[in-house]
Each structure stands twice: as C-alpha cells, then as structure tokens.
Amino acid sequence: MKIRDILKEKPQTIEAHESVTQAAKIMTDRSIGSLPVVEKGKTVGFLTDRDIVTRVCSAGTSPTDCRVQDVMTPRLLSCNSEDDLETAASLMKEHKVRRLAVHDESKQLLGVISLGDITQFEQRSGSEAMQTICTPG
Numbered sequence: 001m002k003i004r005d006i007l008k009e010k011p012q013t014i015e016a017h018e019s020v021t022q023a024a025k026i027m028t029d030r031s032i033g034s035l036p037v038v039e040k041g042k043t044v045g046f047l048t049d050r051d052i053v054t055r056v057c058s059a060g061t062s063p064t065d066c067r068v069q070d071v072m073t074p075r076l077l078s079c080n081s082e083d084d085l086e087t088a089a090s091l092m093k094e095h096k097v098r099r100l101a102v103h104d105e106s107k108q109l110l111g112v113i114s115l116g117d118i119t120q121f122e123q124r125s126g127s128e129a130m131q132t133i134c135t136p137g
Contacts, residue, residue: 001074001083001084001085002081002082002083002084002115003080003081003082003083003084003085003087003102003115004081004102004110004121006020006085006113006117006118006120006121007111007113007134008040008117009080010109011034011035011036011111011112012026012030012032012035012108012112013038013043014027014035014036014037014038014039014068014098015039015067015068016024016038016039016044016045016067016068016069016072017039017069018067018068019057019063019064019065019066019067020047020049020052020063020064020066020067020068020070021063021064021066022043022068023035023052023068024052024063026037026051027049032077033048033049033050034046034048034049034099034112035047035068036073036101036109036112037068037072038067038109039069041076041107042077042107043076043101043103043109044069044072044074044076045054045069045073045074045075045076046072046073046076046081046099046101047068048073049073051057051071051072052073055070055071056071058068058088067117075089076101077095077097077100077101077104078100078101078102078103079091079100079101079103079107079113080094080102080103080104081103081104081110081111082105085118085121088100088113088118089115089118092115092118098114098115099114099115099135100104100112100113101114107121111129126132
C-alpha cells in the first residue's frame with residue numbers, strides 16, 4: 001500500500017515565527033501532538049508537545065516569550081507520497097521517530113503519517129517498528 005492511500009487531509013501547520021503559546025493552543029484545539037513548522041511556504045521542522053515540555057516548560061521559560069523556531073526539532077524526516085508503507089515504517093524504525101512529513105514530487109507538504117496510521121494498515125510492519133522505536137536505547 002502507498003502512503004498516499006492513507007493520508008488524511010492536509011495537516012495544520014504553524015509558522016516558525018509564531019509563539020509557542022499559539023502552537024499549544026492549536027494542538028489543544030485540534031487534539032494533536034505535533035505541528036509541521038513552515039517558513040516562507042517550506043517545511044523546516046516539527047514541533048511536538050514533547051518539545052514544548054522539554055525545551056520550554058522544564059527550562060522555566062514562558063511559552064509566550066518563545067518562538068516556535070527556538071524550540072522546534074529542525075531535523076525533518078520525510079517521505080514521498082508514492083513510497084510504500086513499509087518504507088515509511090523502516091525510516092521511522094531507523095531514526096526512532098513516530099511521525100514523518102509526506103511530500104509530493106515538488107516537495108509540497110501533503111500531510112503527516114504517524115506510526116499509528118501505519119499500524120492500522122500494516123499490522124506486522126507497524127508493530128515491529130513500534131517495538132523498536134519504543135525500546136530504550
């Protein structure tokens with residue numbers, strides 16, 4: 001099965017210059033745990049609820065004083081919408097991540113695929129990736 005076959009609607013994004021408070025509000029309102037971060041129309045990173053907790057709250061910094069670009073994870077792992085689910089699961093396993101940005105051939109962001117999405121459609125690949133990703137280092 002191809003990644004494009006299970007993609008949901010285009011994801012909510014956040015601009016890199018926005019406040020972490022704004023990002024947290026979007027995450028809360030949409031019941032999501034991550035946001036692709038964009039700058040001038042290009043995807044430049046991910047911001048997760050864990051990023052907010054570990055890089056803002058634990059440092060005692062106010063989320064209203066922090067910009068998304070200051071606390072996001074700039075390493076952006078992505079795959080192509082024409083890739084197989086197995087390819088995405090392997091990439092997640094290799095890099096121990098739970099989400100990948102999905103781009104088309106012209107590098108336009110189409111969506112985000114999560115480990116949970118894969119496990120719904122590829123029980124064996126998803127479970128194996130989940131076990132590897134969740135096993136301490």
